[in-house]
Amino acid sequence: MCGIVGACAQRDVAPVLVEGLRRLEYRGYDSAGLAVTGGEGGLFCRRVTGRVDDLAAALGETLPAGGTGVAHTRWATHGRPSDANAHPQIAGDELALVHNGIIENHAQLREQLEARGYAFQSETDTEVAASLIHERHARGAGLLEAVRGGLEALEGAYAFAVVSRREPERLIACRRGSPLVIGVGIGEHFVASDVAALLPVTRQFIFLEDGDIADVRRDRVTIYDLHGRVVERPVQVSELSPEAVERGGYRHFMLKEIHEQPAAVAETLEGRHTDAGVLDAALGPGAAGLLDAAQRLQIVACGTSYHAGLIARYWAEEYAGLPCEVEVASEFRYRSHAVAPGTLLLVISQSGETADVLAALREARRLGYAGVLAICNVPESSLVREADLTLLTRAGPEIGVASTKAFTTQLTALLLIVAAFARRRGRPQGEAELVRSAVALPGAIERVLDLEEPVARIAEQFVDRAHALFLGRGSHFPVALEGALKLKEISYIHAEGYPAGELKHGPLALVDSTMPVVAVAPHGALLEKLQSNLQEVRARGGQLFVFADDAAALRSADGFQVVPVPAAPAPISPIVHTLPLQLLAYHVAVLRGTDVDKPRNLAKSVTVE
Incomplete structure (x- = not known):
């Protein structure tokens, strides 16, 4: 993984490929490269370790000529970041392949190919796939037939785009488990792992389904399904504009996306x-019947989306009386399950292509869950296509790797779902309170964003710290988890989130004058308990930064800095208190000079295990 771009056109495609890679930089990567066929050189390839700008510098002012090509930004899985391990991978000096995903049986295939005379230049599983396809191509198979034959030996998840100097006006694209789209133009066609890469050249897209192979030419695209039959996939028009994936006047995408949240x-x-109340039709046809039948809720997600699920559990049980469990997708898919009758699976993913979440959905089908409801931001994604019901967050493109508006819109969607359950479970007052709170949410977020200046000043006190502790209680404990995740993701400061009541069970041993402790302290039933926990920190010299709403009536003192957060209705308080923690992480990262939008070692869409 991470980003694929390809083109087959009547013009030189290198500028399109480079611009496409730039628009995929948000996904996270460590090297970049492109290969072009159809020019005088037959097959031109250039790869670099580093950024797309480094690739552009290596190419120079005169880009290679050729009307067919592929390009890639790689996030290392097999083999360290290096020029040799970057994509495209070349086989036989005539075939170039780019790849997202993981070939699980690459080691065995490598041994077999070496025994048949292949010498490998990289450590990647991708070169194994390229060599396997080339072996058939060199024996006379056309590019399409060579790809088909090679795929038969592969195990794992992948999206491929392949070109050959033998067939310079043809590109073969295929997917199994990793997303791939076809961009439809006039006398030209494109492929990419994300529509954002192709918005400058087309707004029309074909979304390949699992197992599809596409034979891409300038004037036509022929798609074959898993069984080799020619199939028609619908052309869809994207509502995104090229400007939607630009920073505008903001220094970073993350800051832009924080301010886009209202x-x-x-x-x-x-x-x-x-x-x-909530309109059932928002979830699609058949929603009422599926929600009526649900007796329990099982939420499965990863990372930030998992934290959204943890908050939703408090809502589900308090306002709807609905039993709810939450689990990390990577654990859910690999353990034994005892599924209670009437359990609805709720899966959450910003991209809709998160590998572990998709695997959990498919496992749920086998296990006999009552149905699958998805919360997602991408209407064309695999998750949306495979779920029974979907609530789209409509957050627009989120380019920064660290999720901000994805998190708050997921929570908003979860609030609506819980409200729908509250009505069904005889709690109309719960539905009414949740809907009133939801209506107030955009304005409440707008007011919290006014805290940016004081939060930025506090950030100065985190710059030279190596560790931080985040505390919360009740539905604000997951807010502490999310605040810690944001800080560690983009500033590289080690941070942990804890229930404040657990301090004496271990974390208190870490507290001293060098350890900043961040607490989320809304007014409520647990405030007095939390204040006692905070006194334990003060007594050990810890430096406290407390985000408290006005009703909490907390005042700053020595070693105890209070940031007043505008009051908000109880249900949406966790969402409101998330915003200042996002701003804190952002400003700490800026002061530390890290790559805010593209933190090291991380990818935006995790399409492999």
């Missing part, structure tokens, strides 16, 4: 409720 949350809510 509008994004309003969009999530639009048309999905009335003053009386």
Whole structure:
């Protein structure tokens, strides 16, 4: 993994490929490269360790000529970041292949190919796939037939784009488990792992389904399904504009996306409720029957989406009386399950292509869950296509690797779902309170964003720290987890989130004058308990930074800095208190000089295990 771009056109495609890679930089990567056929050189390839700018510098002002090509930004899985391990991988000096995913049986295939005379230049599983296809191509098989034959030996998940100097006006694309789209032009066609890469050249897309192989030419695209039959996939028009994936006047995408949250949350809510309650139709046809039948909720997600699920569990059990469990997808898919009758699986993923979440959904089919409901931001994604019901967050493109508006819009969607369950379980007052709170959310977020300046000043006190502790209680404990995750993701400061009541069970041993402790302290039933926990920190010289709403009536003192957060209705308080923690992580990262939008070692969409 991480980003694929390809083109077959009547013009030189190198500029399109480089621009496409730039638009995929948000996904996270450590090397980049491209290969072009159809020019005088037959097959031109250039790869570099580093950024797309480094690739552009290596190419120079005169880009290679040729009307067919592939390009890639790689996030290392097999083999360290290096020029040799970057994509495209070349086989036989005539075939170039780019790849997202993991070939699980690459070691055995490598041994077999070496025994048949192949010498490998990289440590990658991708070169194994390229060599396997080339072996058939060199024996006379056309590019399509060579790819088909090679795929038969592969185990794992992949999206491939392949070109050959023998057939310079042809590109073969295929997917199994990793997303791939075809961009439709006039006299030209494109492929990419994300529509964002192709927005400058087309708004029309074909979304390949699992097992599809596409034979891409300038004037046509022929798609074959898993069984080798020619199939038609619909052409869809993207509503995204090229400007949607640009920074505008913001220094970083992350800051832009933090400030987009009031509008994004309003969009999530639009048309999905009335003053009386949630509209079931927002979840699609058949929603009422599936929700009526559900007796329990099992939420499965990864990372930030998992934290959203943890908050939703508090809502589900308090406002709807609905039993709810939450689990990390990578653990869910590999353990034995005892599924209670009437359990609805709720899966959450910003991209809709998270490998572990998709695997959990497919495992749920086998286990007999009552149905699958997905919360997702990408309508064309695998998750949306495979779920029974979907609630789209409508957050728009999120380019920064560290999720911000994805998190708040997921929580907004979860709030609506819990409200729908509250009505079904005889708690109309719960539905009414949740809907009133949701309506107030965009304005509440807008007010919290006014805290940016004081939060930026506090960030100065984190710059030279190596560790930080985040504390919360009740539904604000997952907020502490999310705040810690954001800080560690983009500033590289080690941070942990804990339930404040667990301090004496271990974390208190770490507290001293060098350890900043961040606490989320809304007014509520647990505030007095939390204050006692905070006194334990002060007594050991810890430096406290407390985000507390006005009603909490906390005041700053020596070693105890209070940031006043505008009061908000109880259900949406976890969402509101998330915003200042996002701003804190952002400003600490800026002061430390890290790559805020593309933190090291991380990818935006995790399409492999």
